[in-house]
Amino acid sequence: MSMMAVAEQTETETVAEKKSPGKALWLLAPGVIWMSLFLVLPMLMMVYVSFWTQTTFTIEPTLTLKSWVTFFTSDTYLGALWTTVRIWLIVLVATVLVGYPAALFVGLFVKNKALQTVLLVLCVIPFWTSFLIRVLAWRPMLGKEGAINMILMNLGITDAPIEVLLFSELSVIIGMTQIYCVFMVGPIAFMLGRIDTSIIEAAQDLGAGFWRIFRTIILPLSMPGVVVGAIFVSVMVLGEFATSAALSGRKVNLLGNIIVTQVGSLKWAFAAVAGVVLTILMGAVVAALLRVVDLRKEL
Amino acid sequence: MNASGMKLSLGAYTALFLVFLYGPLVVLAILSFQTGPEGGPQFPIIEWSTYWYKHLFGLTPPSRIAPLPIEQALVRSLGLAVMTMIVSTVLGVTAAQAFRRKFRGSGVVFYLIVLGMMVPGVLVGLGMALVAKTLGIDRHWWSTAFVLHVVYTFPFAFLVMLAIFNRFDPSMEEASWSLGVTPARTFRKVTFPLIFPGVLSAMLFAFTLSYDEFSRTLFASGRDLTLPLAIYGTFSVEVHPNVFAFGVLTTLFSFALLGTYAALMMLSVRRAKRIAIQEEA
Numbered sequence A: 001m002s003m004m005a006v007a008e009q010t011e012t013e014t015v016a017e018k019k020s021p022g023k024a025l026w027l028l029a030p031g032v033i034w035m036s037l038f039l040v041l042p043m044l045m046m047v048y049v050s051f052w053t054q055t056t057f058t059i060e061p062t063l064t065l066k067s068w069v070t071f072f073t074s075d076t077y078l079g080a081l082w083t084t085v086r087i088w089l090i091v092l093v094a095t096v097l098v099g100y101p102a103a104l105f106v107g108l109f110v111k112n113k114a115l116q117t118v119l120l121v122l123c124v125i126p127f128w129t130s131f132l133i134r135v136l137a138w139r140p141m142l143g144k145e146g147a148i149n150m151i152l153m154n155l156g157i158t159d160a161p162i163e164v165l166l167f168s169e170l171s172v173i174i175g176m177t178q179i180y181c182v183f184m185v186g187p188i189a190f191m192l193g194r195i196d197t198s199i200i201e202a203a204q205d206l207g208a209g210f211w212r213i214f215r216t217i218i219l220p221l222s223m224p225g226v227v228v229g230a231i232f233v234s235v236m237v238l239g240e241f242a243t244s245a246a247l248s249g250r251k252v253n254l255l256g257n258i259i260v261t262q263v264g265s266l267k268w269a270f271a272a273v274a275g276v277v278l279t280i281l282m283g284a285v286v287a288a289l290l291r292v293v294d295l296r297k298e299l
Numbered sequence B: 001m002n003a004s005g006m007k008l009s010l011g012a013y014t015a016l017f018l019v020f021l022y023g024p025l026v027v028l029a030i031l032s033f034q035t036g037p038e039g040g041p042q043f044p045i046i047e048w049s050t051y052w053y054k055h056l057f058g059l060t061p062p063s064r065i066a067p068l069p070i071e072q073a074l075v076r077s078l079g080l081a082v083m084t085m086i087v088s089t090v091l092g093v094t095a096a097q098a099f100r101r102k103f104r105g106s107g108v109v110f111y112l113i114v115l116g117m118m119v120p121g122v123l124v125g126l127g128m129a130l131v132a133k134t135l136g137i138d139r140h141w142w143s144t145a146f147v148l149h150v151v152y153t154f155p156f157a158f159l160v161m162l163a164i165f166n167r168f169d170p171s172m173e174e175a176s177w178s179l180g181v182t183p184a185r186t187f188r189k190v191t192f193p194l195i196f197p198g199v200l201s202a203m204l205f206a207f208t209l210s211y212d213e214f215s216r217t218l219f220a221s222g223r224d225l226t227l228p229l230a231i232y233g234t235f236s237v238e239v240h241p242n243v244f245a246f247g248v249l250t251t252l253f254s255f256a257l258l259g260t261y262a263a264l265m266m267l268s269v270r271r272a273k274r275i276a277i278q279e280e281a
Helices: A003-012 A021-049 A066-073 A075-109 A113-128 A131-136 A138-142 A147-154 A169-193 A197-205 A210-238 A242-247 A255-264 A268-292 B003-031 B051-056 B070-098 B106-118 B121-135 B144-166 B171-178 B183-212 B215-220 B227-233 B241-280
Strands: none
Touching: A021 A268, A021 B070, A021 B106, A021 B121, A021 B144, A066 A075, A066 A268, A075 A113, A075 A169, A075 A210, A075 A255, A075 A268, A075 B003, A113 A169, A113 B003, A113 B241, A131 A138, A131 A169, A131 A242, A131 B003, A131 B227, A131 B241, A138 A147, A138 A169, A138 A242, A138 B003, A169 A210, A169 A242, A169 B003, A197 A210, A210 A268, A242 A255, A255 A268, A255 B121, A255 B215, A268 B121, B003 B241, B051 B241, B070 B144, B070 B183, B070 B227, B106 B144, B121 B144, B121 B215, B144 B183, B144 B215, B171 B183, B183 B241, B215 B227, B227 B241
């Protein structure tokens, strides 16, 4: 999260190096060329191909708006766009709600540095399991004969298994929340850890209750963390297709899933249109989040 | 509301939060010891056994459940991860080295590099597939998928190295240069030992991210499967506990990797301390 700060510091921290200015260019060239050829060019190609003509099995470089018209007149594609926005919003809110209290505890209430580190490491350890395995792990949890239903029935809370838990929109949301909430916890805990505790003590001495302190001191000071976490979570959730493929039983189709199926059936131009729409959506979301908090100023 | 009551309830919540994070993985690990081949991926455990682990290595009599195609996939995934690790670490170190001086357009270059870790795999994967299709290039894990892996991991290596160079005392290098040591030799003898912990971290990042990377590979790797693609293949069919057993094994592999990293890190720290003591003496 301190990337920009780091970049600026390196910019200003001019080392009195004796090398010629041409050296920097040679050091930089490989990376810049690599990114231009294998990141910028593919993205531009995607935009370009979205205007190509789609025939049954292939695409031709005759420019047309047909794929775009198809996208915005088809219920399937518009439905996928709406599903993507809906799931993104729900997961974003869910990760904040689930992650914030944990971050509050780790970042502000745990005074012992060692315990703080242990708790943060505990949050990160699951990332050492393959992403797809973590997604798949929800199947034996949520299924009809899964762990949650078994526990609920043994405790006598429900008589029959709850079927809506797996292969539904709910299972996708639960899975994504678990996988991505750590990206929310990290930045928030980082910002909370930087709060000068004497401010809170002063507020306490002046008789402010916890909620008042939370609303007027803790929450505003942790906002940059929430925004950074929201950017991480948004970018990842909007680009998702594996969790919905594994846990929704094809009921939830995100734009990512549309791209995968269109490529699978060689509809390259449609896939490109969906890709461009997804890119625009993502850019708008990140730009909007950056407007909420001026990160350069806050970090 | 008193602070200690708040602390207690938030602590309890955090414990629940950790259960939420770990629960599915624990359940998965337990179910990997289900008996086979008739035992399914659910409770109750009919009988504890290591059947599915043997199944993974082809040590069980043939049954209706096809073994996971992991043998070849493992070799490809490891090869790809090593290639990615080497290239992205070299690119990361050189690019971060360039960023130690002020230069025009550094902001643009910075964002260009960082974009690589932000753009979702679906998009860049699709773009790469389109480029390959238009140019008539075959897609393989060692060509098109490999370059995309580097696009993804190079920014991580770059940021790690940037942070390292930021805390780096340039007077060490200057001393070396003023004593007439060539820049290449200075880099090898002075700069590199100092930045080694950062290089190690960059390598760890690149290796593990590439080893687990999947959406970029899905579009850009053609027919040959890597490990994550082999697992993705099981999504559409019935899941058997062999996938769970595989999940347990890959997790153990990751921990072994992390252990190696920690050991190397400790060695380098100890070496640095020894040198410091020698200098003092």
